[in-house]
Amino acid sequence: MKKVSTLFFLITILLFLANNIFAQREVVIPPATGIDDVLNLTIMNDDHSQNTTYILQDGIYLINGAIDNDSWPLTITAEAGSELKPLIICIPDAEGNLTGNFINMYNNVTVKNIRFLNYYEDVYPEHLAIATGQFIRARAAGFDMVVENCFVSCRAILHTGSACRKVEVKNSIFANMFRMAGANNWGDNKCIDFRNSSCDSVIIVNNTFVNEQDRIIRQRGAGDGTNIEHFIFNHNTIVNNYGYHGMIEIGRAGQSVQVINNVFMNPFAFGNDTDIVRQSEFEDNLELDQFGHNKMALITTIPDDTVQYTIRNNFVATTQQQDDWYAKWMDANASPRLPFDSGLPPYVTDEIAGKIDMGSAFTTEKLNMGAIPDLGTGIMDLYRLPIDQGGGGKTKIKEPYIDFTTWDCDRISMDYITNTLDCSYNTDAAAYTGADGGQPAGDLRWWGIPLAVKEIAGAVPTEFSLNQNYPNPFNPVTNITYSVPKEAQVTVEVYDMLGRSVAKLVNEKQNAGTYNVDFDASKLSSGAYIYRLSTPEFTLAKKMLLMK
Known part of the structure; x- marks a missing residue:
């Protein structure tokens, strides 16, 4: 009984530390209320000292200048349950110029579940003649650019003249x-x-x-x-x-x-x-x-x-x-x-x-x-x-x-x-x-078909490996990459901290190669989870952190 109590205490401490050391702040931003209510200033004037996710709701958002995330990671996504993706529209600034870019990227950028127009096509169709810039432009090297589940209408999308680590x-x-x-x-x-x-x-x-x-x-x-x-x-x-x-x-x-x-x-x-x-x-x-x-x-x-x-x-x-x-x-x-x-x-x-x-x-x-x-x-x-x-x-x-x-x-x-x-x-x-x-x-x-497990081209691996999931911490989707050096029956499974299986991501025979698979934890509660790669002769496990 003492061992069980000690284990429970350690798990409780682990979850407490995980949810505080890596605390992620969420800021819900309502749609624009007028021509001067612009998303870029709302985000730029915010406190960037914490790892913040900006959550947009159904409706229209206006921008009249770029968002520059000089020294802080930027995440923008839609509110869970949104019927339509939030729509971000570029409008002219005080001098009558349309913004060059939506985001000038100086740190990691993740944009998910939004729609973007580089001019207000319904109200000011003539602005097509002055619409310039890119959706995201990398201004500093060594960071990750992630775009997922977005609809973008823009004369150019991603510009990575400064070397990115990853573009996904x-x-x-x-x-x-x-x-x-x-x-x-x-x-x-x-x-x-x-x-x-x-x-x-x-x-x-x-x-x-x-x-x-x-x-x-x-x-x-x-x-x-x-x-x-x-x-x-x-x-x-x-x-x-x-x-x-x-x-x-x-x-x-x-x-x-x-x-x-x-x-x-x-x-x-x-x-x-x-x-x-x-x-x-x-x-x-x-x-x-x-x-x-x-x-x-x-x-x-x-x-x-x-x-x-x-x-x-x-x-x-x-x-x-x-x-x-x-x-x-x-x-x-x-x-x-x-x-x-x-x-x-x-x-x-x-x-x-x-x-x-x-x-x-x-x-x-x-x-x-x-x-x-x-x-x-x-x-x-x-x-x-x-x-x-x-x-x-x-x-x-x-x-x-x-x-x-x-x-x-x-x-x-x-x-x-x-x-x-x-x-x-x-x-x-x-x-x-x-x-x-x-x-x-x-x-x-x-x-209407989701993309399943994906094999990654490259040299045949020489050993079993299981990479740290990315992103980590995550909300609600993360990606897991692993390698199999020879044909084997492969299982990739996720467990909560009490050892209960909460998701089986892979259960099939796979050839030698490197694979990745997405894990969607939208139905799970915040906390630490274990993901495990197993074959009849080898097992590897790592920890990941879901923060909602």
Whole structure:
């Protein structure tokens, strides 16, 4: 009895210390009450001495300047049970300028369960002409950027010119990365732009990207050792990527590149080209086309024999609009350069193709999606039309030569994103069962399917390992990574401090590899929990802390 009492006392002390030493403050912020009630000032004027989570409610929030988390981690999320994601909208400041960025990131940033507009499209549609900036821009190196379950309409999403430790983007929709007004620069408006900076882990999983002017991913001009060490692009859906300078430019890859289970609808819509200005930013792949110019491809990296590539189960589709546009410009530009003047370029560079099974890497088929925006072929025509015919004459930047407030992509509203957009496709397509585990390729949320245990590309591990969950402390979701050196029956289970099982996350036979799995503790109480990896011959356990 004395031993039991002592054990109970120790557990009580442990829980008390855990919930006080790592205490996390929560601040609930109500929606805006007027034009001067702006979210950025509410957060910037708060006390940042504690680890604070800012909780937003159903409704509209306004910002007229960036949030700069100079020396403190920033977490913004929605209130539990919110029927709609809170909507954050940029409005002009006192000088009439729209804010450049939502968040200038100087420390860890986590944003979950919100919607974001970089201009007030319903009230001030004319502000599109002055809407600039990024959703989040990293200003200091060595921190983590996490975006989950967000809907974002913005001309650029994430900018990581200062080297992040991790960029993790999951279960989100990004739209309208397209803005020519005031810039007239076809190569502008990337979705995730690393510039020439490094990043240890890039995890892009279960997202949808719609209307993207240039590249989804861009790292370019990075020096030796400035690597994206681990790159994962899994179960994403891309719709209408115009691809002025490409689609996925990983740049200087480090250890592993994984591009699997994705759907690309109208990728690289501008098509292959002999425009040396467009081709100029393909120089990092060190490959040339038959005319001696930089070779275009959908997915590119700087050549490196040490990189491990895993590319499989990707499905490429085009709409009738895209097919008709290719056919029109092929007829109009018949020449010895015909094969390089229209249509899709190679999917990958020759160097990558030599390291993967191209037969399983990409499949081309017709997909009929539920509700997606039109491909803006009018603005694509303007790019190719000669200047004396009112077009751009394949000019990247010319100030000004066209009214791009009139000529635009088929820009979709936040209401359309929230209530209409539907990237599910016909169930008789090969893509419907073409992903790992017989699941649909692309963003699984269009089918109401959660993403299960994920295998991480990389070298085969030599020993069992169980990493500390991240984030920790957490609320309510955290991620657990573990390694298995050989095929085994694997169980990952979570226990409370009294030894009772509260969740079984994995219970299956797995091949040698490294895996991660999410643990959602939304139905559990705050406190310490044990998670355990077990096989018939090995067991490891670690502690994690849930704080609500």
